[in-house]
Amino acid sequence: MSSSHEAAPSPDFLVEEVRRYHHFIVLALWLAVVTGAEIVLIYLPIPTAAILTILTLMSAGKFFAVILWFMHLIYDKRLLFWCFFAGLALAFATYTALLMLFSADRIDTRWFS
């Protein structure tokens, strides 16, 4: 490895790291609060569909918060985001395709037993 890679971090870089450090603390608190809210939510007397929608949004929020800040995607090159997003999109497409294929209304589950 070249000597430039072993050099001490620049002052700008250190300032940036301190800024990120504060982001991490705020994010950790936010994640804890949202997780607590999720647990409270399942006991609230509101329609199941509404709870499910809010739970999905909260999970998605936590998911993207971690990959964007903790995993540095927001600071890194866009290519990394698209690499990961490709896998994520395929995973979601797999679920959607399976859901369509194995619709409970059209399948005889006695076949499995």
Next chain:
Amino acid sequence: MSDTAAAHEAPTSTGIDHKKLIMWLFLASDCMFFGTLISTHLLYRKLFPAGFTDAEGHQRFIQQLFSIELTSFSTFILLMSSFLMALAVSAMHKGQLKSFRRNVLGVIFFGLIFLGCQVYEFTHFYHQGLTIQNSVLGSTFYVLTGTHGTHVAIGVLWLILMYFYSFTGKLRGHMGALDVEVAGLYWHFVDIVWIIIFTAVYLVEYLGPYGIWGSGLPAAVK
């Protein structure tokens, strides 16, 4: 991308360190792997909403086994371990080796607590009659959460090795920080998978008297 990040651009054709790029590609493939496992669990929960039959022949529902307190505690522990991992990576970037070691020890400790909770949960479920063989629910549940637990165990092992490696004096500079960042990416991934599992496998079972899948139950079972 920020100016600071641009100043640390790697001398590769993409401007991204190869180790980091490979790790992201691996995580993308692992995303598909977990996507398939989660999909399988959800689909089979939809097709077989009735839970399982224990050794005495009684019909049991998964809600009777789940402990929301334990699962919430595990989730909180894993989220905080992710926070400590982010601090460990930040410390390495700043060249603060002692701070890195302290934070990594915290991550290892939290990871071991999470694994302990999972072992307790599996043992409890097994003694309550839910095995990997006696129901579709048992098969998909143990395979999904067990695979995730294996990932956590690999992460803990990796971090323990990295902790001891830091005493050799070889974990330093840009390459040392990169190694820690790659390990951190893996650890955070384990965390985001659990975020999905927590909602899709655990929380949805508390919606309604028989969980989100209860509408598919025959009246005789209810």
